[in-house]
Amino acid sequence: MVKVLIVDDNDNNRLTLNLLLEDIAGVEVCEAEDGQVAVEMCVRQNFDLIFMDIMMPNMDGFEATKLIKQLQKNCMIIALSALDDQTSKNKMLSLGAEDYLTKPVDAELFNTRVRHYLRIIALRNKETSTTSQVLNPFDAKVYSRSTTFRIDKEEALGEFWDYWLKGEKNIIDLSDCVRLIYGFGLWLLKNEQSFTIVMEESSDKVYMMLLHQGAIKSIVIKNLLLKHFAQAKYILSKEMLSFQLDMDIKSSVEVKKESVEVSAEAKKILAKTHDNALCATEYIENTAISFMGKIDGLESINDETDKAILDFERSPSKRTALIICDNFQEYADVLEELVDFAHLGFAIQTLINFLTTLTEDQFEDTKVKKLSSMLLNLLHDLASWRENVFITQVARDVHYLDASLLSSCIQVEAIFEDKSADVSGDDEIEFF
Incomplete structure (x- = not known):
């Protein structure tokens, strides 16, 4: 179902568009009597297609289009105006409108245009097919452009x-x-x-x-x-x-006297960031109770992983290495669900992927002992993180161990680095 919003301060104009849209299947129509009401509605729900009048009280179509595009980037906005002048058209298009129709609306032209709009919207919503030409190793579902x-x-x-x-x-x-x-x-x-x-x-x-x-x-x-x-x-x-x-999906809407008042809850959602320091007690208060059972389950996973690492050190093989990976995978799966720790989960997942590539001819005694020691240290840090953030809740910043854990994952891989590479250090590479 395509959600359509008609924005016009004139009741008759809204009625006319409603009647024209009745002949088109798969369309759900809502109305707003001015630009401010339209923006408020877009804060609460998503629309696929908006017909936007330009000259309206409280907030005109120019300002409403600008704000709605900040809220809903993929929403298609079609300007409707009795003003058939190039200046108004160019301004609306520059603010994010995708087409410009003049009033009174020609029924046949309107019907044809709408059907084209709906086809474009359907294509936007369609998942990109996997192709062999995708270069990035993360996801094959990308746009065809590069x-x-x-x-x-x-x-x-x-x-x-x-x-x-x-x-x-x-x-x-x-x-x-x-x-x-x-x-x-x-x-x-x-x-x-x-x-x-x-x-x-x-x-x-x-x-x-x-x-x-x-x-x-x-x-x-x-x-x-x-x-x-x-x-x-x-x-x-x-x-x-x-x-x-x-992509940054936060809204940059500024609240002005004549502009929409965004609710406190909407502001909280739109302004959410993972960069701010967050103490453990505050974080736990806002964490779903259902997650806590999974966090508690990590204690037994820690014990099993500790045993698996020691077994690997005593008898290094592909099989014992994969058992370690399976245990760390349970940690990674839990972290993936905790959005605030996505980077940490990604680091552990990368470590797992690396460990699965190791072959038995790489399991030299010195490297095995060093690998086992570093994995045990990583496991100890994870246990400390779980204890201080979720159990005792004494951590002043829930991300206090992120850098250390990321470093540990990198250093594990460094054990097996080829020492004959061209560059001996990073001093020659400049950053600012």
Whole structure:
């Protein structure tokens, strides 16, 4: 069912559009008598298609369109006005309207246009098919478009910087990601190596990939990420560094005297961020009780994982290593449900994925002992995190161990790094 909102201060105009839409199946129609009411309705519910009058009291169509587009980016807004002038049309289109119709509405033209709008909306809502051309290793359900930068000189790298950071892009952690890629890019250019940066996106994610052809040692990349972009969600292969970034769906609506008053609950939802320090007691108060049973279950998982690690140290094999992975997977599954710890869950999942790639010929005595020791330390930290955040609730910041746990996951992988890589350290790679 396509949800349609008619915004017009004239009762007869709203009635006319209602009658025209009656002949179109699969449409649910709502009405608003001015722009402010329309924005208030959009705070509470989503609309697929909005017919927006321009000249209205309290809040005109220009202001309403601007605010609604900040609330609902994918909503299709069609301007309706008795003013058939280019200035009004251009202004509405620049604010986010996708078409402009003049009143009185021609019934045949309106019917044709609406059917086209509905087809476009249906395509927007349709999941993107998986294709073999998708480059990012996170998700195959991305838009068919991509953006590619072929970097062979510093001017091209500067163009990449400007494209992403010169203007609002509404992508969380975008600046950190671009700055890191820029720093890696400078090093590659100084070492006379060209490279490619590719971006793919879905409705709520952006995937940015640096194709470096194995020129930078992976442990250098990981340590620099830990230092400069610790919250990054990334996958590192021999020839490509891939980032997953979240779209910022928060509203930037400003409450003005003549503007809509957004409810306190709506503001709380729209302004939610995971970057703020949050004490354990406050966090537990806002955590669903149903999660606490899963947190309690982690104690027995800790004991089982401890035993599995010791078994692996005594008898290192693919089988005993996979038992460790299975136990850590239960931790990762719980963390995935706790949205505030998504980065931590991602780090543990990445560690699990790495451990499953190890082969028995890599299980040298020294490496096995070091791996077992580091996994036990990681497990101890996880137990401490669970105790201080969820049991005693003494942690002043629920994320107090994030950096340490992320570092532990990276250092585990470093045990098996190839020491013959080209770059011996990170001193030559510049960040700012």
